[in-house]
Amino acid sequence: MKPATIRFDDSTVRYPDSDRDAVGGVSFEVGGGELVVLLGPSGCGKSTLLRTVNRLVPLRCGRVLVDGVDVAQLDPVELRRGIGYVIQAIGLFANMTVAANVGVVPSLLGWSPGEITARVDELLRLVDLDPTEYRTRRPSALSGGEAQRIGVARAIAARPRALLMDEPFGAVDVVVRTALQRELVRIVAELRTTTLFVTHDVDEAFRLADRIVVMRDGRVEQAGEPFELFERPATPYVRELVHAGDDVYRRYFARGRELVRAR
Numbered sequence: 001m002k003p004a005t006i007r008f009d010d011s012t013v014r015y016p017d018s019d020r021d022a023v024g025g026v027s028f029e030v031g032g033g034e035l036v037v038l039l040g041p042s043g044c045g046k047s048t049l050l051r052t053v054n055r056l057v058p059l060r061c062g063r064v065l066v067d068g069v070d071v072a073q074l075d076p077v078e079l080r081r082g083i084g085y086v087i088q089a090i091g092l093f094a095n096m097t098v099a100a101n102v103g104v105v106p107s108l109l110g111w112s113p114g115e116i117t118a119r120v121d122e123l124l125r126l127v128d129l130d131p132t133e134y135r136t137r138r139p140s141a142l143s144g145g146e147a148q149r150i151g152v153a154r155a156i157a158a159r160p161r162a163l164l165m166d167e168p169f170g171a172v173d174v175v176v177r178t179a180l181q182r183e184l185v186r187i188v189a190e191l192r193t194t195t196l197f198v199t200h201d202v203d204e205a206f207r208l209a210d211r212i213v214v215m216r217d218g219r220v221e222q223a224g225e226p227f228e229l230f231e232r233p234a235t236p237y238v239r240e241l242v243h244a245g246d247d248v249y250r251r252y253f254a255r256g257r258e259l260v261r262a263r
């Protein structure tokens with residue numbers, strides 16, 4: 001399937017009972033197959049912006065377009081089936097096996113049991129978990145890192161056109177985190193899935209991103225390729241955030257990028 005494009009066009013969100021916009025007039029585009037990282041401090045509106053794409057949060061004004069179509073025109077259930085979504089907090093369905101978790105969207109889409117089983121096994125291998133060992137486990141019998149892998153497998157099970165990831169690797173240790181970052185980069189490159197990835201971790205953003213969108217107070221501070229931000233920060237805020245011009249950080253970020261992108 002052709003990877004989706006996602007376009008924010010003056011997208012603005014205000015939560016009920018709030019007197020300010022959580023997201024204010026955001027415009028940028030995520031190209032087909034591109035991995036864009038939303039980077040910014042707690043409360044700056046990253047999750048809110050992400051959730052406008054699958055219509056978990058409504059816009060006050062502006063638009064979000066997936067493949068040129070305003071998501072407000074689309075059936076939300078169908079929209080969500082076509083877009084993988086991974087979050088840290090909610091995670092997996094506790095009462096279902098790993099196989100049932102991974103197969104949940106294919107089964108909603110009416111795939112045959114044989115197709116689903118084959119796909120589940122293929123995905124478990126893709127995220128480096130042995131199907132015979134993990135298929136029948138419950139989420140309570142998984143480590144944090146394993147659960148995150150299953151979360152990623154579930155999100156891409158039905159070959160979504162786009163993937164939304166909200167701080168998916170926050171709760172795992174550095175080693176597992178690097179492994180998951182490598183897998184993500186590999187999977188996105190292989191499947192050419194358009195991906196919007198939220199993090200507040202600058203190092204993680206430099207490791208993963210084709211482009212980084214820096215947010216602050218609900219607005220886009222700067223968007224560009226990682227080392228473009230580093231070489232030419234548009235504002236003092238970005239300069240400080242990415243440690244612009246500091247050679248030690250340049251090497252550190254470059255090394256991290258190499259680590260997850262090495263084939």
Ligand SMILES: Nc1ncnc2c1ncn2[C@@H]1O[C@H](COP(=O)(O)OP(=O)(O)OP(=O)(O)O)[C@@H](O)[C@H]1O
Pocket residue numbers: 015016018022040041042043044045046047048049200
């Ligand atoms: N359901 C809600 N109702 C009212 N206000 C909300 C709601 N969800 C978020 N907010 C507010 O909107 C702003 C943006 O929140 P959001 O969750 O998008 O930030 P974030 O960048 O994802 O932060 P974090 O890194 O902590 O997850 C914050 O001021 C937050 O308090």
Ligand SMILES: [Mg+2]
Pocket residue numbers: 046047048166
């Ligand atoms: Mg958030």
